[in-house]
Amino acid sequence: MLKIALPNKGRLADETRELFGEAGLPVRTRGDRALSASLGGEFEALFVRAQDIPEFVADGVADAGVTGWDLVCESDKPVKSRLDLGFGECRLVAATRDESPIKSLDEIPADARIATSFQRITGDFFAKRSQPVEIVPISGAAEIAPLLGIADLIVDITSTGSTLKMNGLREIGTLLVSRAQLITRADETEVTGERSDSDARKSEALVELTTALESVLRARGTRYLMANVPRSALDAVKKVIPGINGPTVIDILNGGDRIAVHAVVDAAKVYRVIASLKALEATGILVTRVERLMP
Numbered sequence: 001m002l003k004i005a006l007p008n009k010g011r012l013a014d015e016t017r018e019l020f021g022e023a024g025l026p027v028r029t030r031g032d033r034a035l036s037a038s039l040g041g042e043f044e045a046l047f048v049r050a051q052d053i054p055e056f057v058a059d060g061v062a063d064a065g066v067t068g069w070d071l072v073c074e075s076d077k078p079v080k081s082r083l084d085l086g087f088g089e090c091r092l093v094a095a096t097r098d099e100s101p102i103k104s105l106d107e108i109p110a111d112a113r114i115a116t117s118f119q120r121i122t123g124d125f126f127a128k129r130s131q132p133v134e135i136v137p138i139s140g141a142a143e144i145a146p147l148l149g150i151a152d153l154i155v156d157i158t159s160t161g162s163t164l165k166m167n168g169l170r171e172i173g174t175l176l177v178s179r180a181q182l183i184t185r186a187d188e189t190e191v192t193g194e195r196s197d198s199d200a201r202k203s204e205a206l207v208e209l210t211t212a213l214e215s216v217l218r219a220r221g222t223r224y225l226m227a228n229v230p231r232s233a234l235d236a237v238k239k240v241i242p243g244i245n246g247p248t249v250i251d252i253l254n255g256g257d258r259i260a261v262h263a264v265v266d267a268a269k270v271y272r273v274i275a276s277l278k279a280l281e282a283t284g285i286l287v288t289r290v291e292r293l294m295p
Contacts, residue, residue, distance in 0.1 A: 001044050002205050005056045005065035008047035012180060015087045016066045020045075022291065023212040042205055054079050057183055064206060070157060070178035074118050078186040083210050086217055088180035089159070092118060095169040096153045097146050105173035108133065108153065115145035116155035118175075125175045143167040182213060215292035222290045223270050226262045227282040228252060237261055240276040244295070258283075264290060 006020075006027075007013040017027050020039060027045055029037040037045045046062055053067040054075035064082070070092055072079060094114070096102050102109075108131060115136040116122045126133045138145060142154040143163065157178070158164055161171060184206060229237050234249065241247050243263030250260040265273050270287055277285060 001042050002063045002202060002209070003044050003046050003061070004039065004209070005046045005048055005053045005062035005067075007050040007053070007067065010050070012050055012066075012068065012088045013047075016085075016180065019085060019087070019213060019216060022216045025209075025212065043209065051075070054183065057185060060185065063202060064182060064184045064209065066180055066182055068178045069181050070118065070121070070176055072181060072183060073176065073178075074120050076120055079183045080186045081181040082184050082206070083182040083214055083217075085180040085182060085213070086220075088178070090157050090178050091159075091174050092121060092155060092176040092178065093158055093161075093164075093171045094153055094155050094173050094175060095158075095164050095171050098168050098170050100146075100152075100170070102153070102172055105129070105131075107172075112153060113151040114153045114155055115142050115151035117142065118155055118157075121176060122155045143169060182210065211294075212292075215294050218295070219290040219293035221267050222264050222293060223267045224262065224288050224290050225265050225270070225273065225285070226260065226287075227277050227285040228255070228258045228260050229277065229280060229282045231257050231259050233280045233282075234259065234261075236280055237277070237282075240273055240280070241265055264293065 006016050020027060025039040025043060027037050027039060035047055037047070039045050046056070048056060050067045051071050053062070053065040054072050054077040056062040057065045057079050058077035066085065068088055068090070069081065070090070072081070094105060110132050111134055113134045113136050114122060115138045117137070117139050119135050119137055123135055136145065136151045142156045144167070145151040145154055146169065147167070154169070155175060158171070164171060225241060238247060241261065241263040243265070247261040247263035250262070252258055252260050274285055274287070
């Protein structure tokens with residue numbers, strides 16, 4: 001049974017459970033405080049802190065994991081992203097007090113003190129820019145550091161920037177953009193010598209897991225549209241609903257001069273597509289959600 005390390009709390013945990021459920025791998029726990037759960041079939045979930053997941057995967061305790069890219073980069077563990085899950089987006093930003101004269105990353109003075117819990121990312125970022133800064137390690141809320149005179153700036157995670165503004169801070173640059181990732185060991189696909197049946201099956205299961213999650217992600221933001229249109233308007237209809245490889249065209253029994261067209265369309269453009277089809281005298285228009293989508 002493959003072990004998948006999942007975040008144990010917070011928004012990242014909620015969105016991860018939702019994705020796995022849509023992929024046919026619902027999390028079945030014995031209680032809210034359970035440390036593990038069945039994902040059905042041959043997958044088992046391990047619930048741990050998001051920041052510990054790179055370590056679990058790198059050490060082989062878990063075969064795969066879901067965590068933020070910022071935590072992967074900060075851990076510097078030998079893991080890799082297998083799939084960008086598209087949710088949990090946030091930015092690692094540098095910020096200073098509103099009244100500070102510093103307006104951009106380039107204006108940060110030499111040996112400026114930067115408070116952050118992302119010490120590795122911050123140190124590497126400014127080292128590559130040949131900007132000497134002093135890292136002030138801090139855990140918890142970094143926003144208080146400039147107000148107490150502990151540091152000149154902070155580097156911290158933000159989604160909307162509202163917390164920074166509330167604490168009298170102003171962004172001056174982004175160091176990293178992060179989203180949730182499905183990660184595996186960096187050497188997971190490397191094969192040396194004979195592969196055991198167990199290793200081969202594990203590799204196949206990881207491919208199946210990735211494919212299942214990817215099919216759900218690809219389907220999000222799409223709709224399946226069906227309509228009956230005049231055969232004479234088919235060329236115009238193809239321009240309205242090009243689909244993935246063009247619309248599917250089906251003859252209708254006793255349909256006369258009408259044919260059925262089916263296609264996957266962008267959910268955000270459905271209302272425009274419907275209006276365009278109505279202008280082409282389409283009837284019987286039906287729009288439904290897409291649960292999974294494979295190319």
